[in-house]
């Protein structure tokens with residue numbers, strides 16, 4: 709299982725606030741208007757970003773890409 713960010717739900721027009729709340733530094737964003745990415749190696753699946761994202765853009769996927 710891994711976490712990903714939905715490009716349709718994320719407006720990609722601001723600095724992602726989830727970057728500073730992730731305890732593992734697993735979320736990165738190349739530019740303030742690009743889609744943030746979650747490093748599945750660093751991510752401990754604490755769920756903070758899922759709860760904190762106002763756009764509900766973060767979701768869990770199974771290995772074969774299915775939404776839970």
Ligand code: SF4
Pocket residue numbers: 711729730731732733734735746750751752753754755756757758
């Ligand atoms: S689930 Fe937790 S560790 Fe993983 S990216 Fe979100 S805030 Fe970071």
